[in-house]
Amino acid sequence: MQFKGTAHRYGRDIDTDVIIPARYLTTSDPVELAKHCLEDLDTQFVAKVAPGDILVAEENFGCGSSREHAPIAIKAAGVDVVIAKSFARIFYRNAINTGLAIMECPAAVDAIKGGDVVSVDTETGTIVDETTGETFTAQPFPPFIAEIIEAGGLVNRWKNKLGQE
Amino acid sequence: MTRPMTMAEKILAAHAGLDEVVPGQLIECDLDLVLANDVTAPIAIKTVRQITDKVFDPEKVLLVPDHYVPNKDIKSAEQAKIVREFAREQDITHFYEVGCMGVEHALLPEQGVVGAGDLIIGADSHTCTYGALGAFSTGVGSTDAGVGMATGKAWFKVPSTILFKINGQLNPGVTGKDIILHIIGKIGVDGALYQAMEFTGDVIANLPMDERFSISNMAIEAGGKAGLMEVDDVTRAYMDGRVERPYIEYHPDPDAEYAQVIEIDGADIVPTVAFPHLPSNTRPVAEARDVKIDQAVIGSCTNGRLDDMRQAAAVLKGRKVHPDVRCIVIPATQQVYRQCMEEGLMDVFLDANCAVSTPTCGPCLGGYMGILAAGERAIATTNRNFVGRMGDPTSEVYLSSPAVAAASAVLGHIGLPEDLD
Numbered sequence: 001m002q003f004k005g006t007a008h009r010y011g012r013d014i015d016t017d018v019i020i021p022a023r024y025l026t027t028s029d030p031v032e033l034a035k036h037c038l039e040d041l042d043t044q045f046v047a048k049v050a051p052g053d054i055l056v057a058e059e060n061f062g063c064g065s066s067r068e069h070a071p072i073a074i075k076a077a078g079v080d081v082v083i084a085k086s087f088a089r090i091f092y093r094n095a096i097n098t099g100l101a102i103m104e105c106p107a108a109v110d111a112i113k114g115g116d117v118v119s120v121d122t123e124t125g126t127i128v129d130e131t132t133g134e135t136f137t138a139q140p141f142p143p144f145i146a147e148i149i150e151a152g153g154l155v156n157r158w159k160n161k162l163g164q165e
Numbered sequence: 166m167t168r169p170m171t172m173a174e175k176i177l178a179a180h181a182g183l184d185e186v187v188p189g190q191l192i193e194c195d196l197d198l199v200l201a202n203d204v205t206a207p208i209a210i211k212t213v214r215q216i217t218d219k220v221f222d223p224e225k226v227l228l229v230p231d232h233y234v235p236n237k238d239i240k241s242a243e244q245a246k247i248v249r250e251f252a253r254e255q256d257i258t259h260f261y262e263v264g265c266m267g268v269e270h271a272l273l274p275e276q277g278v279v280g281a282g283d284l285i286i287g288a289d290s291h292t293c294t295y296g297a298l299g300a301f302s303t304g305v306g307s308t309d310a311g312v313g314m315a316t317g318k319a320w321f322k323v324p325s326t327i328l329f330k331i332n333g334q335l336n337p338g339v340t341g342k343d344i345i346l347h348i349i350g351k352i353g354v355d356g357a358l359y360q361a362m363e364f365t366g367d368v369i370a371n372l373p374m375d376e377r378f379s380i381s382n383m384a385i386e387a388g389g390k391a392g393l394m395e396v397d398d399v400t401r402a403y404m405d406g407r408v409e410r411p412y413i414e415y416h417p418d419p420d421a422e423y424a425q426v427i428e429i430d431g432a433d434i435v436p437t438v439a440f441p442h443l444p445s446n447t448r449p450v451a452e453a454r455d456v457k458i459d460q461a462v463i464g465s466c467t468n469g470r471l472d473d474m475r476q477a478a479a480v481l482k483g484r485k486v487h488p489d490v491r492c493i494v495i496p497a498t499q500q501v502y503r504q505c506m507e508e509g510l511m512d513v514f515l516d517a518n519c520a521v522s523t524p525t526c527g528p529c530l531g532g533y534m535g536i537l538a539a540g541e542r543a544i545a546t547t548n549r550n551f552v553g554r555m556g557d558p559t560s561e562v563y564l565s566s567p568a569v570a571a572a573s574a575v576l577g578h579i580g581l582p583e584d585l586d
Contacts, residue, residue, distance in 0.1 A: 013354055013443060017551040021558075022530040025204045026233060026240035040553040060355035063388065064551060065530070066290040068208055068306035089359050089390055090290055094306035144191045144320065154308050155215050158316060162216065 005052035009114035012058035034076035062091025108136035169418035173361035188325035199313040200287030203230035212311025221317035267498025270294035270466035277407030296381035325424035333431035341376030350447030358388035375472035439564040461574035468546035469497025480571035487577035
């Protein structure tokens with residue numbers, strides 16, 4: 001998939017409590033969750049994020065709780081892809097399972113500035129900072145995980161598999 | 166002859182039907198148990214319904230509403246209702262209603278539901294707690310849990326393992342909580358990212374089960390996928406009489422390959438507190454005495470077990486909570502609660518002016534039962550001190566052992582039990 005949008009930059013160890021605070025976990029409605037995405041980190045985020053925008057963060061993005069509400073809130077807020085130096089493992093699985101695109105690329109994270117326009121191709125792993133013209137390549141997904149993404153998430157992969165049996 | 170393997174590798178290989186696995190290998194495993202709570206189960210249940218009408222095995226799906234239960238508001242009541250109705254419809258054996266419910270990771274080992282050698286996924290990040298029993302258990306999101314409930318299967322990337330060898334003599338007052346805070350302080354909140362942690366050595370061998378659970382519980386706070394300990398006589402004594410089905414002990418091979426071996430001298434560990442806003446931001450309690458507190462919370466899946474209650478009560482006995490502090494004690498299960506009454510600990514807490522709550526995760530995740538106002542500070546025996554974790558985004562949480570939290574509640578600032586004399 002190809003995406004193009006404005007980069008919003010944050011630091012390392014962005015935890016799931018700031019991505020979506022537990023006080024809003026009494027619902028799993030994506031629209032409700034999106035209203036509070038990242039509000040304890042940046043009260044302006046929801047106001048400034050536009051559909052198609054891109055989150056850029058340092059190491060260990062999504063650490064903490066297993067709440068799937070976190071990738072759901074990010075996606076529903078309009079973000080198409082998160083580029084980070086590394087992802088916490090539960091968040092990594094949850095993003096793939098819920099169809100939020102993620103890319104691991106330390107070089108791109110070091111170079112991209114907040115406000116830069118960035119385009120990505122998740123299949124080739126290519127990341128282009130359109131503002132500076134620099135190009136980067138993210139770590140490719142292992143084939144098994146690429147298969148889940150291609151199926152449209154883990155549930156669809158199982159539906160396809162059970163349908164064939 | 167298969168390759169020598171770590172505990173994590175052995176348990177995963179056995180559940181994938183393979184003789185051996187290597188780190189990095191992607192495998193599909195048969196699950197022994199799948200867990201979810203009132204926050205994560207509603208999404209997992211939707212996932213189950215997309216795939217099938219019936220869960221793979223009603224005895225192997227565990228539903229524990231504990232986060233916002235007894236319900237804190239109408240929305241959380243609706244979430245719990247979804248779980249309750251699903252449990253009835255599917256004849257789920259291990260569904261725990263209010264009155265039987267406890268904090269999931271204290272309750273399930275206590276009730277003998279989880280055992281050594283199990284492969285468990287749970288839609289709660291602290292599912293890694295059962296590593297203390299020699300199980301490979303790990304937190305996942307709701308979709309993974311839902312697929313697990315529907316199919317009995319999950320995919321895993323076999324993690325490499327970091328071995329923590331903890332030997333030597335512990336200092337007085339150092340508990341399992343101080344050991345794991347020390348480790349997280351040393352390696353950081355992503356120090357074990359994508360990896361399993363295995364804890365061994367004299368210090369672990371001499372710890373009671375409740376303190377071992379505290380260590381495995383916080384493996385996730387170092388990014389770990391699991392926090393494993395070998396089964397020994399202490400583990401067997403705990404499981405015998407609780408776990409009714411046969412359990413399997415997987416011991417690491419002596420020549421197993423570890424990604425890293427970290428040796429820790431028990432004498433280097435002191436009573437420790439994690440400052441805001443990361444569990445890795447640790448300092449000795451002795452250097453934190455200038456931090457005034459408004460609240461102390463003693464409970465949670467990390468430190469809400471009987472030994473934790475005993476350690477807190479030993480400090481609070483004959484003393485009063487500081488007039489500027491609210492001290493909230495939450496025994497993690499009904500059994501712990503009852504035992505607190507039988508041992509007279511409840512009298513100690515009430516005499517000291519503590520509020521004692523029915524089991525719930527409550528304030529640990531900023532749910533209810535002790536939310537912080539702007540700028541307020543709490544010391545807590547819980548597991549996370551992220552921004553806004555227990556309330557207002559400008560509030561602060563300091564993580565400690567039960568004895569340090571209890572002493573701090575009396576002092577009005579962070580401190581050690583010996584500061585009270």
